[in-house]
Amino acid sequence: MSNKVSIKDIAKIANVSIATVSNVINGTGRVSADTKNKVNKVIQELQFVPSASARSLKDKNSHLIAVVVPFVEKGILQDNPFYWELVRGVENGARNHEVQVILLGIDEHEDFSFVRGRHLDGLIVVGVYEQSPAYRKILSLGVPCVFLDSYLSDPALYQVDLDDEAGGYLGTKHLIGLGHRAIAVLTGRLEQGGVNYFRYQGYLRALRESGIPENPDLVLEIDSSIQGGYQAAQRLGHHKDGITGVFAFSDVSAMGLIRGMHDIGMRVPEDVSVVGFDDIFYTQYMIPSLTTIRQDIVSKGQAAVTMLLDQINGTATTSRRVTVPVSLIVRQSTNSFRKI
Amino acid sequence: MSNKVSIKDIAKIANVSIATVSNVINGTGRVSADTKNKVNKVIQELQFVPSASARSLKDKNSHLIAVVVPFVEKGILQDNPFYWELVRGVENGARNHEVQVILLGIDEHEDFSFVRGRHLDGLIVVGVYEQSPAYRKILSLGVPCVFLDSYLSDPALYQVDLDDEAGGYLGTKHLIGLGHRAIAVLTGRLEQGGVNYFRYQGYLRALRESGIPENPDLVLEIDSSIQGGYQAAQRLGHHKDGITGVFAFSDVSAMGLIRGMHDIGMRVPEDVSVVGFDDIFYTQYMIPSLTTIRQDIVSKGQAAVTMLLDQINGTATTSRRVTVPVSLIVRQSTNSFRKI
DNA sequence: CTGAAAGCGCTTACAG
DNA sequence: CTGAAAGCGCTTACAG
Numbered sequence: 001m002s003n004k005v006s007i008k009d010i011a012k013i014a015n016v017s018i019a020t021v022s023n024v025i026n027g028t029g030r031v032s033a034d035t036k037n038k039v040n041k042v043i044q045e046l047q048f049v050p051s052a053s054a055r056s057l058k059d060k061n062s063h064l065i066a067v068v069v070p071f072v073e074k075g076i077l078q079d080n081p082f083y084w085e086l087v088r089g090v091e092n093g094a095r096n097h098e099v100q101v102i103l104l105g106i107d108e109h110e111d112f113s114f115v116r117g118r119h120l121d122g123l124i125v126v127g128v129y130e131q132s133p134a135y136r137k138i139l140s141l142g143v144p145c146v147f148l149d150s151y152l153s154d155p156a157l158y159q160v161d162l163d164d165e166a167g168g169y170l171g172t173k174h175l176i177g178l179g180h181r182a183i184a185v186l187t188g189r190l191e192q193g194g195v196n197y198f199r200y201q202g203y204l205r206a207l208r209e210s211g212i213p214e215n216p217d218l219v220l221e222i223d224s225s226i227q228g229g230y231q232a233a234q235r236l237g238h239h240k241d242g243i244t245g246v247f248a249f250s251d252v253s254a255m256g257l258i259r260g261m262h263d264i265g266m267r268v269p270e271d272v273s274v275v276g277f278d279d280i281f282y283t284q285y286m287i288p289s290l291t292t293i294r295q296d297i298v299s300k301g302q303a304a305v306t307m308l309l310d311q312i313n314g315t316a317t318t319s320r321r322v323t324v325p326v327s328l329i330v331r332q333s334t335n336s337f338r339k340i
Numbered sequence: 341m342s343n344k345v346s347i348k349d350i351a352k353i354a355n356v357s358i359a360t361v362s363n364v365i366n367g368t369g370r371v372s373a374d375t376k377n378k379v380n381k382v383i384q385e386l387q388f389v390p391s392a393s394a395r396s397l398k399d400k401n402s403h404l405i406a407v408v409v410p411f412v413e414k415g416i417l418q419d420n421p422f423y424w425e426l427v428r429g430v431e432n433g434a435r436n437h438e439v440q441v442i443l444l445g446i447d448e449h450e451d452f453s454f455v456r457g458r459h460l461d462g463l464i465v466v467g468v469y470e471q472s473p474a475y476r477k478i479l480s481l482g483v484p485c486v487f488l489d490s491y492l493s494d495p496a497l498y499q500v501d502l503d504d505e506a507g508g509y510l511g512t513k514h515l516i517g518l519g520h521r522a523i524a525v526l527t528g529r530l531e532q533g534g535v536n537y538f539r540y541q542g543y544l545r546a547l548r549e550s551g552i553p554e555n556p557d558l559v560l561e562i563d564s565s566i567q568g569g570y571q572a573a574q575r576l577g578h579h580k581d582g583i584t585g586v587f588a589f590s591d592v593s594a595m596g597l598i599r600g601m602h603d604i605g606m607r608v609p610e611d612v613s614v615v616g617f618d619d620i621f622y623t624q625y626m627i628p629s630l631t632t633i634r635q636d637i638v639s640k641g642q643a644a645v646t647m648l649l650d651q652i653n654g655t656a657t658t659s660r661r662v663t664v665p666v667s668l669i670v671r672q673s674t675n676s677f678r679k680i
Numbered sequence: 681c682t683g684a685a686a687g688c689g690c691t692t693a694c695a696g
Numbered sequence: 697c698t699g700a701a702a703g704c705g706c707t708t709a710c711a712g
Contacts, residue, residue: 006705017683022707029708030681049457053393053402054705057688062393064442079621084424091445100454102404103443105431114440117389226625252622259625281419282592285566285599287627346689357699362691369692370697394689397704 005046014042025050062119065094065308066102069126070134079225080252081280082297083126086148089301090124097309108133115141122308124148124301129191146308148300151193158311160304160322164195167293167326168202171247171275174291174328176210179337180245180273183207186232186257187249188224196224199249199277218243222253229253233260236272244272244337251276251283254290258333269335279329288332295326345386354382365390402459403439405648409466410474411447419565420592421620422637423466426488429641430464437649448473455481462648464488464641469531486648488640491533498651500644500662504535507633507666508542511587511615514631514668516550519677520585520613523547526572526597527589528564536564539589539617558583562593569593573600576612584612584677591616591623591632598626598673609675619669628672635666 007025011018016035023029024039031039042048056062067090069083087103094101099121104110112134115123122144128135130152138145146158175183185203187196200219207214220235222228229248233256236243248254254276258268268274268288276283276292283290303322347365351358356375363369364379371379382388396402407430409423427443434441439461444450452474455463462484468475470492478485486498515523525543527536540559547554560575562568569588573596576583588594594616598608608614608628616623619634643662 008705018706019683019685019708020681023682026707032681035681049453051397051705052454052458053396054688055707056393057391057397057690057705058707060688067443079425081421081424084421084427085419087424087443088445091443095445100442100444100458102440103407103427103431104440105428105435113389114392118392118440226622230625255622255625259627259629262627282566282595282622285570285595287599287602289599348689358690359692359699359701360697363698366691372697375697391689394704395691397689397706398691400704 005048007048007050010039010042010046010048013046014039056119060119061121061312063099064102064118064120065099065122065124065305066104066115066120067124067126068104068106068128068134068138070106070128070132080250081282082250082252082278085281085297086126086301089298090305091301092298093302093305097305099305099309106134110134110137112137112141115143121312122146124304124308125150127195128152129194131191144308144311146304146311148304149195151195151198153193155320158307158320160300160307160324162195162295162300162324163326164198165202165205167277167295168199168247168249169206170202170326170328171277171291171293172203172206173209174330174334175245175247175273175275176206176212178245178273178334181212181337182215182218182243183212183245183247184218184220184236184239184243185247185249186220186222186229186253188222188228188253190219190221196249203247224250224253226252226256229256229258230260231256233257233264233266237261237264237266245275245334246272247275247277249277251278251280251290251292254292254333255282255286258286258288258290269333273334273337275334283329284331286333291331291334292329293326294329295324300324345388347388347390350379350382350386350388353386354379396459400459401461401652404442404458404460405434405439405462405464405645406442406444406455406460407464407466408444408446408468408474408478410468410472411445420590421622422590422592422618425621425637426466426641429638430645431641432638433642433645437645439645439649446474450474450477452477452481455483461652462486464644464648465490467535468492469534471531484648484651486644486651488644489535491535491538493533495660498647498660500640500647500664502535502635502640502664503666504538505542505545507617507635508539508544508587508589509546510542510666510668511617511631511633512543512546513549514670514674515585515587515613515615516546516552518585518613518674521552521677522555522558522583523552523585523587524558524560524576524579524583525587525589526560526562526569526593528562528568528593530559530561536589543587564590564593566592566596569596569598570600571596573597573604573606577601577604577606585615585674586612587615587617589617591618591620591630594630594632594673595622595626598628598630609673613674613677615674623669624671626673631671631674632669633666634669635664640664 010021126148276290279294466488616630616632623630
């Protein structure tokens with residue numbers, strides 16, 4: 001019995017036309033107060049809820065957006081609470097605008113056909129690159145998009161990015177300030193123009209500023225995961241260059257790294273200082289707590305929704321590019337070089 | 341231009357009726373191979389995708405399900421990677437069945453009206469209780485549901501639960517086996533028939549079995565969060581009963597606890613042994629790594645989807661209640677009592 | 681201020 | 697094997 005009642009039923013009972021019912025519901029047209037009350041009462045009584053499908057069949061918009069998150073394993077979203085926080089932010093931003101959020105984990109075979117099939121109003125896309133197969137497909141959809149952490153060069157695209165270069169700089173500078181000179185980097189895929197690329201640029205700038213020559217041996221391109229970080233510890237531990245500082249470009253990898261260090265008998269921060277990136281919820285509870293680059297992930301998600309809806313509604317007065325600031329949070333995982 | 345092409349356009353170009361096009365798309369009716377090919381070719385060329393709204397307007401089903409996750413802060417989903425893993429599992433299960441997943445974070449005011457409005461095929465509901473305001477509302481929707489971690493007594497309900505009692509028992513037994521007798525419990529809301537309730541029952545059973553009298557002072561009902569665990573450490577540290585073992589009913593609270601212990605100078609596991617619950621992705625990378633009760637969260641999510649779709653499609657031969665097993669994972673956070 | 685009618689893009693009997 | 701037609705539940709000009 002639940003879904004049977006339609007605008008027609010309301011019209012019949014309230015003794016008006018369906019057009020009037022529609023007008024009442026949408027606040028469109030001119031309807032007398034009396035009629036309005038009468039109709040609203042019936043709507044109340046029958047607990048009427050308009051059909052979204054019928055609406056979007058007419059309107060062409062669905063009040064549905066999707067968050068697109070890249071895959072790692074076939075069909076499985078990244079094992080990183082970072083994404084959860086981001087998605088939370090999006091969901092939270094959307095609920096204030098009566099829009100629902102579809103969660104879409106993509107792999108390289110995703111064809112996005114359901115985006116058109118469902119008349120999605122827009123997409124929030126996380127972490128694609130210009131070279132990603134998904135990138136062209138998404139653009140060809142002709143649907144409003146906001147890209148998160150994607151660093152696409154096309155200035156026409158709406159993007160919310162982090163000031164990654166500054167993050168890379170700040171973390172490195174911090175280590176240098178503590179006296180470290182052999183500073184390794186744990187980075188995810190180092191693609192031109194990608195997130196990690198900019199963090200790395202910041203790292204290089206800090207080195208340059210302090211006259212420290214860059215050393216390619218110190219750059220470890222790893223899986224940006226907890227396992228990736230763990231494995232990196234082995235490589236760093238036996239490194240010829242006497243590394244005393246490591247900058248991991250994600251907190252999850254930093255966590256793996258610290259554990260890995262611990263297992264080969266290197267102490268953090270006594271032997272090696274470690275800086276992370278993201279400021280995931282657990283960083284301050286780690287032992288040692290993690291010095292890291294903070295970004296406000298939830299509000300980033302919210303910003304993306306706002307931007308997307310502005311774009312959809314044509315109220316896009318905001319600029320097409322928002323860069324979220326970062327800050328350094330100093331905790332216990334970093335220490336002065338050779339301090340005893 | 342993207343969304344303009346409809347079944348009508350295909351029909352015109354292919355020189356057939358729209359009914360035939362529809363039959364080709366759905367594999368219904370009888371269509372000659374020739375016609376089929378012709379139509380399919382046109383569909384290919386025009387990149388035609390059927391409109392989901394038009395379909396669900398007829399069919400009454402939308403191929404859309406929602407994952408309903410309880411709020412903590414107003415509109416903000418729980419700060420616990422557990423939910424992320426669960427949602428991942430659901431998303432993953434759904435994508436294999438051409439169903440999309442809407443993410444819905446609810447607070448006590450949620451009225452679920454969009455469930456009917458959108459003709460959602462079903463709901464996967466996480467962690468409600470019989471007393472939850474959401475519970476009655478959801479039932480009155482008359483929509484297929486699968487409840488996760490909800491322990492509802494109505495046998496007609498489809499549920500995927502964990503063997504929490506066994507989990508509580510196993511963890512406690514493990515501590516007792518190591519010689520601990522003053523074993524505290526860190527539990528979230530201890531509602532009759534809720535997740536924590538059963539874990540607690542398991543704890544009591546283990547105590548009873550070993551002739552250890554239960555001590556209400558040792559049961560700390562806390563916020564099941566990392567902060568909650570942290571704060572609990574203060575209380576436990578100065579506890580009069582000389583606690584040597586703690587069983588935290590979630591890994592996040594265990595993490596907070598261990599850090600809290602550390603901060604007041606109690607070593608884990610030397611002074612206190614700690615057991616967690618969930619086996620979140622980071623547990624084995626903690627220092628010390630966490631002894632915990634493992635559940636396969638992702639496959640739990642997948643099981644829920646399967647169950648839901650079986651129910652929707654009327655192929656529900658499976659029983660209405662699935663209980664996922666747990667196991668004890670022994671790591672470094674537990675140690676023999678007074679071992680030196 | 682109110683209503684009749686067309687049409688959004690499909691599916692589904694029903695003829696032929 | 698194929699097509700004409702009705703109808704799902706809305707919204708939107710257009711009359712009146």
